[in-house]
Amino acid sequence: MLSYLIKRVLWMIPLLIGISLISFFIMHLAPGDITNNEASFNPKTSEESRQKLRELYNLDKPVIVQYGLWMKRMATLDFGNSFASHHKPVFWQTTDKDGNVTKGMIQEALPITLIINALGLIITLALAVPVGIVAARKYGLWQDKSITLFNFIGFSIPGFWLSLLLMYWLGVVNNWFPISGLHSLNYETFDNWGKLKDSLSHLFLPVIIPSVTGLAGITLFVKNGMLDVFHQDYITTARAKGLSEHKVIYTHALRNALLPLITIVGLSIPGLIGGSVIAETIFAIPGMGKLFYDAVMMRDFPVIMGILTIGSALTLMGNLVADIAYAWADPRVRRGVVRD
C-alpha cells in the first residue's frame, strides 16, 4: 500500500510538468499579451512604453525561453507576480522591507471559492441521497415521477437565470437576502454572531443555486445505484432472512449503492477549486473563476499559470484521495491494491 502511494505521488511530478508545458504553450498560442488590453488603446499612451513593458516582463523572448524562466522560478516554488494587478504575488503573501504584507491572489480567492463550493456539495449530497433513496424505493410511482420531473427542471434551468430571478425576488421585492457581495458594508461593526449571520446570508444564494441545479445528476446516481443493488442476490438473501425493510435498505443496500459517489466526489474536486465565472460575476464574489477569467482576458500569464498549476496539482491529489477512499470503503478494491 505504501509503495503504491509513493509511486502515485512520484508519478504526479512528470504529469505536472507535462501539464504546465502544454498549458504554457497553449496560453501563448492566443494572440496578444498584457500590453494589448483595452486600457492600452488610449492615444495618450505610446508604443515605446508598451515595448518597454514587454521587455520588463520578458515577453520579447521566445516562448521556450519564457517557459525556462518560469520553470526556474517554479523550482523554488516561486509563482511570480501578476503583470496586471500591481505586481501582486500570484500564490502566497509576501512581506516587503517595511513589513507591509501583500496577500497572494490565489491565497485570497481560493478559500472563498472552496467554502462556497464545499458548502454547495455538502448540501447537494445531503439532499440527493435521501431523495435518490425515495425515488428508488418508490420506483415508477408518483413520488419517483415527481422527483424525476423536478430533476429535469433543475437540470435544465440555467443557473444565472435562476440567480437573477431569486436575487430580484429575495433581494429587491422582499429585502430578505443581500443581492450581491460577501459582506455588508458595516460588517466590521457587528459582533461575532452578527458577522456569522451576515456571512451566511450573503452565502445563501450563491450556495443554494448551484446545489439545486446540481441536485439532478447526483440524485439520479443514487437512484440508479440503489436500483442496481436491489437486484443483487445478497439483497434477496437479506429479505429472505426476514430482515426488516429498514435494515435491508440502510445497512445492506445503501452502503454498496453509495460507493460510486466516492468517485463522483473525487471528480468534482477540480470544480471545487475552479469556481464558476458566471456565478462569481453575478454575485460579485472575488473567487477563483473570476480571477482566472480576468487573467485570461488580460493575458496575465503568471496568474494563468499559477492557477493552472495549483489547480492541476490539487486535481491530481483529489484523484489520489478518491482512489484511496474507494479502496478504504470497498474491500474488493483494497485487496486488489494490496496485491499491486
Next chain:
Amino acid sequence: MIKFAFLNNKLLIRNAKASGVILFLLLLCNCSKPAQDLTDYTKIYPSQSGGTMIDAMTGEPSGLISMIAGESASSAISSNIFNKLLKYNKNLDLEGELAESWQVSADQKTITFKLKPNLKWADGKPLTSADVLWTWHAVIDEKTGSPYASDYQLVKKADAPDPLTFSVTYEQAYAPALDSWAGLQVLPEHLLKGQDLHTTAFARNPVGSHYYKLDSWTHGENIKLSRSPSSVLGQAKIDHLVSRIIPDSSAQFLELMAGNIDSMGLDPIKYARIIPARPELLQKLALYKELGNSYTYLGFNLKHKPFDDVRVRRAINYAIDKQEIIDGVYLGLGINIASPYKPGTRWSNPNLAPYPYDPEKAKQLLKEAGFVDTNGDGILERDGKPFSFEILTNQNKEREKSAVLIQRRLKAIGIDVKIRAIEWASFISRFIKTGDFDVVVLGWSLGLDPDQYSIWHSSQQAPGQFNFIGYNNPTVDKLLEQGRLELNPDKRMKIYHEFSRVLLDDSPIVFLSAGYGLTAIHKRIKGIDNPAPPAGLGWNSETWYIPEPLRRNEISAN
C-alpha cells in the same frame, strides 16, 4: 472628481449581456412590486455635510498610482485622493488646482507654475514643488514604464527653484502641455522616494492631498474613502464615498433598484425603457445624460484598395444611415457628429454637417470610381472583382449591431459585407497591429485637449501606433504640427476647425455616432447640475450633499 464607472471593464459587461436580456424580460413582466418607499425625494433641503454615497464599479483597480495602473477604475478612485497642478472648470477652461497661477514664457517654451501656499499632505507633511518635480521624474523614469510618459518626456528641463515654484521647459512650444499637467496626479516624495512604484504598498494605501483619503480597501468587495480634514481645496460635503465592486451590470442594477447603491452608469435599455416604465424607480432615481468625449466610427484601411479612393469612402459614408444606427442601437441616445470633437465645445467646428443618408449619390460615386454590376448578381464589380469586404469589430454588442445595420445599407447599393467580432486582445494584436483588415468598427475615447497627432499624423503608422488606418494627408499633417505649437486658444481653434473640415471631406473614417453617457443617481443626492455642463456631471461633486432626513440608515465607513 467622481467619475462613474460606465467605461470600466467592457469585457465583463459584454459577458453579462445575456443576463441583461433576461433581467429585462423579468422587469418588463412586472410580476410583483417591490416594497413601497414613501419618502418624498423632491423636497428642497439646504446644503449640509455628512452622509455616505455608494456607487458601483465593474472592475477593481490594480492600484491607486494611476500613472502606472492605467485602467479607468484606478483613476476613478485616485482622482478623489490626489491633486493635479491644473484642472478643467465647468466650461472646460483650465484653472489652478495645486497651482495658484501659471505663466507661459514669451517664446512659449517654458511654463512656470506658482503653487498655492501652505499645501499639506493628508499626513501633515508640507506639499511643495519638490513633490511635483519628483512626480515628473517618476513618470518619465524608464523603470516606471508609465504608458502615459510620452507627454512628459518632451520636457527638456524641469526645475523647482523654491518650494512654491515649479517650471518646465520644452524643446519647442508644446500646446498640449497644459492639458498634460491637468492630468498628472502629484505624488508625495517623502513616502515614495527610493520605492519601486510597481510593488510599493503605497499603491494600496495611498496618502494624498485631495478631498478624500482611503479608509479601507477590501479586496474584491469595496473601497471606502472618507473626507480628509487637511484637504488642500477645502471640505467636500459628503463624508464617505464607498465604491462597491460588482462586475455584473444586472446585479448592479438590482442593487440600484433595492437602494443599496446610489449611482450607476446605464445602458440605453435601462435608461429609456426599464426605469421610465417603473414609477417606484422614477420616484427615487434621477436620470442624467451627458455627451462624452468619445465616438464610434467605421474606419477604412487606406492602404487597401479600393479604400484608397476618396470617392469610394464618400460613397460608403453617404450610404450609411447614421440616424438609423442611433435610433436602433442607442435608442436615440446619441448624436450624429461631423468631427472628432465633442459638439458644443470650442474645438468642434459648428459649420460642418455630417454626410446625409443619400444612397443615390453613393451609387453615383461608386460608378465614377469604376464599380458596375456587370453580371447582374446585385453586387458591384470593378476589373472583374466583386466589391466585397469584411467589417471587423471587437465583441461589443453596440458595435456588432451597428455593423449589421451598415451591412444591410451597403448591400442595398451593391456592396457585399461580412461581419466578424473578435475578442479584444486578439483583435488588436492579430489584426490592428498587423494592418490585416479592410474595415473596422471601433471607438475613440479622447482627452480634452484637441491634439490628435497620434491618431491622424502620417508618422504614427508603425505597428502598435494609433494611425493604424494609414491616414496620410500632408495638409492634415501640417495642421496637426501647427496645432501642437500654438498656445493661443483662438488661433488654435481655427487650426482644429480647418483640420476637422479636411478630415470630413477626406472621409478616412465614417463618424457613426457619439453616444450619451447615461447615469442614474439616487434622488437623495442633491446639488447635481442638470443638464450637465461641458465638463460633465461630476464637475462639482464636492458640493453634492445628502440631506439628513434622506440618508439611508447610516452605514459607517469605518
